[in-house]
Amino acid sequence: MLCQEPLRPLVIGGDHSISYPVVRAVSEKLGGPVDILHLDAHPDIYDRFEGNYYSHASSFARIMEGGYARRLLQVGSLFCCIYITISGKDSLLRRNKTVF
Secondary structure (H helix, E strand, O other), X not given: OOOOOOOOOOOOOOOHHHHHHHHHHHHHHHOOOEEEEEEOOOOOOOOOEOOEOOOOOOHHHHHHXXXXXXXXXXXXXXXXXXXXXXXXXXXXXXXOEEEO
């Protein structure tokens, strides 16, 4: 899958805990940060959830902190709105935007 140009991996489904290792592996294979479109009910950007730094609710916080994503666009439906996060690895939480 990651051998032919252009490389555009698509990952669908799976538990939230797979997001961090998958994005990290793709970013490392490609030699730099990637652009991500994340479709989910919630953003998974908690610093920690129930004390767990690598919780299912923290995967995108770890991705951004690690510099594995150049841009992160998150579209969710939990509260009947669209939330969009576009950020670099610094200050992810401060740049969240909610669009109705």
